[in-house]
Amino acid sequence: MSSTTLPGNNLARLNRRRRLQEWLVTLPSFIWLLAFFLVPTLIVLAITFKPVEPPYGNIGPGWTLATLHSLANPNYPAIIWRTVWVSLIATILCMLIAIPFGYYMARAPQSRKSLLVILVMLPFWTSFLIRIFAWKILLHPEGYLHKFLRLLGLIQEGDLLLYNTGAVLLVLVYTYLPFAILPVYAAAEKFDFALCEAAQDLGCNRLSAFVRIFLPGIQRALVTAALVVFIPALGSYVIPDIVGGNASEMIGNKIAQRIFVDRNLPHASGLAALLALSTVIPMLFILAIQRQQARAPAPRRNRSTP
Amino acid sequence: MKRSRFPLVVCVLGMIFFYFPILVLVINSFNASRFSTVWEGFSLKWYDELFADPTIWAALRNTMLIAVSATLVSMVLGTLAAFALHRYRSRLQDAHYTLVYTPLVMPDILMGIGLLLFFSALRIPLDRGTIFIAHVTFCVSYVAMVVLARLQDFDFSLIEAAQDLGANTWTILWRVLLPLLAPGILAGGLLAFSLSVDDFVITFFVSGPGSTTLPIKIYSMIKYGKPPVINALSTLILCATFLLIWTSYRLREKQT
Numbered sequence: 001m002s003s004t005t006l007p008g009n010n011l012a013r014l015n016r017r018r019r020l021q022e023w024l025v026t027l028p029s030f031i032w033l034l035a036f037f038l039v040p041t042l043i044v045l046a047i048t049f050k051p052v053e054p055p056y057g058n059i060g061p062g063w064t065l066a067t068l069h070s071l072a073n074p075n076y077p078a079i080i081w082r083t084v085w086v087s088l089i090a091t092i093l094c095m096l097i098a099i100p101f102g103y104y105m106a107r108a109p110q111s112r113k114s115l116l117v118i119l120v121m122l123p124f125w126t127s128f129l130i131r132i133f134a135w136k137i138l139l140h141p142e143g144y145l146h147k148f149l150r151l152l153g154l155i156q157e158g159d160l161l162l163y164n165t166g167a168v169l170l171v172l173v174y175t176y177l178p179f180a181i182l183p184v185y186a187a188a189e190k191f192d193f194a195l196c197e198a199a200q201d202l203g204c205n206r207l208s209a210f211v212r213i214f215l216p217g218i219q220r221a222l223v224t225a226a227l228v229v230f231i232p233a234l235g236s237y238v239i240p241d242i243v244g245g246n247a248s249e250m251i252g253n254k255i256a257q258r259i260f261v262d263r264n265l266p267h268a269s270g271l272a273a274l275l276a277l278s279t280v281i282p283m284l285f286i287l288a289i290q291r292q293q294a295r296a297p298a299p300r301r302n303r304s305t306p
Numbered sequence: 307m308k309r310s311r312f313p314l315v316v317c318v319l320g321m322i323f324f325y326f327p328i329l330v331l332v333i334n335s336f337n338a339s340r341f342s343t344v345w346e347g348f349s350l351k352w353y354d355e356l357f358a359d360p361t362i363w364a365a366l367r368n369t370m371l372i373a374v375s376a377t378l379v380s381m382v383l384g385t386l387a388a389f390a391l392h393r394y395r396s397r398l399q400d401a402h403y404t405l406v407y408t409p410l411v412m413p414d415i416l417m418g419i420g421l422l423l424f425f426s427a428l429r430i431p432l433d434r435g436t437i438f439i440a441h442v443t444f445c446v447s448y449v450a451m452v453v454l455a456r457l458q459d460f461d462f463s464l465i466e467a468a469q470d471l472g473a474n475t476w477t478i479l480w481r482v483l484l485p486l487l488a489p490g491i492l493a494g495g496l497l498a499f500s501l502s503v504d505d506f507v508i509t510f511f512v513s514g515p516g517s518t519t520l521p522i523k524i525y526s527m528i529k530y531g532k533p534p535v536i537n538a539l540s541t542l543i544l545c546a547t548f549l550l551i552w553t554s555y556r557l558r559e560k561q562t
Binding site for chain 2: 022026034038097116119120128142174178231232235259265272275276
């Protein structure tokens with residue numbers, strides 16, 4: 001910094017100016033997010049502790065723990081549990097596909113790599129609703145997939161492929177797979193595959209070289225990939241709404257139902273707060289670790305994942 | 307060294323998995339039959355029906371209006387945020403970073419319900435304005451992250467060089483910083499635009515009766531409308547996106 005060469009009172013003035021500049025560039029986004037992100041989130045948390053006013057499910061005066069107690073009623077834990085395991089299975093399935101997929105992309109010839117990246121990115125850029133709708137049509141009793149599976153004798157005329165947890169899982173994987181593939185590919189591309197070959201020369205077989213050398217080498221990307229599937233899956237609302245049925249409702253659907261159908265704002269807030277805590281706490285934890293690593297006195301940091 | 311064929315197989319099957327549903331949808335938009343498994347010949351009648359519906363055009367107008375304005379505002383706010391986060395290290399920036407980062411991991415539905423309760427607490431009527439605010443709120447973080455990544459490769463000695471050569475703050479901003487950051491800001495803007503155009507969940511919570519956007523329209527069509535008309539609309543949207551992505555891809559290829 002050139003400022004260290006200046007005499008004392010100039011230095012103080014420069015520091016003050018720097019401080020002012022910092023505030024000037026920070027305030028616009030800071031205030032916007034404070035007003036329209038932090039405050040609304042805090043409102044959700046606060047309304048959880050408000051009583052319901054009977055006729056319209058509005059917010060009553062005073063404070064209460066009634067909503068928290070009602071979250072323990074038999075209805076909710078079942079839905080919370082289902083939300084967690086559906087998201088977990090979707091994450092595992094995505095990872096099982098994304099790891100070999102990303103590995104193949106990274107080892108493909110240079111000319112084919114960019115085409116593959118574009119092909120994986122394209123579904124990500126196309127409309128979310130349209131992709132869900134496409135599956136609804138395919139799975140429909142009049143759809144191709146239904147007809148094809150019927151021909152194979154795997155399902156009967158009256159069997160439903162839609163409106164169940166299987167359909168929700170399928171569409172979750174379809175929607176979030178590109179998010180899992182891209183970080184795996186990005187890390188695999190930077191990975192030095194000579195290490196795997198060295199392991200094989202030293203007597204490792206192909207699979208154990210893959211499991212013991214490659215996978216630990218892209219560890220951070222694997223965590224990222226799992227989180228970018230798991231977190232949005234926890235909060236999914238549209239997918240179970242369109243291809244799921246009553247028995248495959250997730251927390252998101254219950255929240256929307258408590259707002260738009262059987263109006264009960266404190267209940268909706270309570271569920272939303274629960275969802276917030278279950279996603280934000282692990283994320284803040286990871287963020288803190290990342291930030292600490294970034295603070296480490298390395299002048300240039302290279303991030304393996306975006 | 308011999309390689310396993312398994313990853314190739316997964317990749318090919320994965321691509322079929324990605325594109326088969328989209329392909330079926332596009333083909334069916336030209337199918338004269340109302341049912342998707344019976345081909346009754348080529349027809350454009352679903353497109354005619356689509357174009358005859360004025361509510362679709364109104365929804366498209368709303369979507370574009372909101373997307374363009376939200377993109378521009380979030381580009382400004384996001385770039386400033388990225389600059390502050392990169393340039394300064396302080397407690398303020400720690401809080402700022404958390405504030406910018408958390409919306410990225412917050413489930414959409416939470417942001418939706420939060421904003422809905424916020425707007426109703428302040429008695430702000432739900433219309434295009436509230437959708438605009440909501441969209442800027444989730445776009446800022448994405449723009450900031452993209453620009454921040456770009457700033458990480460930025461050589462700040464260029465600014466010091468400009469200062470030494472007598473440039474004032476404005477000149478540095480307009481002639482040095484912005485031109486060099488432009489690709490990052492544009493990439494962030496493109497991301498913000500596509501997120502805004504495609505957002506359903508948050509918009510669903512903060513939209514009012516007269517402010518239907520395209521995703522909301524598509525959702526109500528999926529729930530209550532005729533499937534072939536949605537096929538036609540989806541095909542048009544898919545064509546537009548593919549064209550946009552392909553163009554930007556070619557442009558980037560030309561640059562490098």
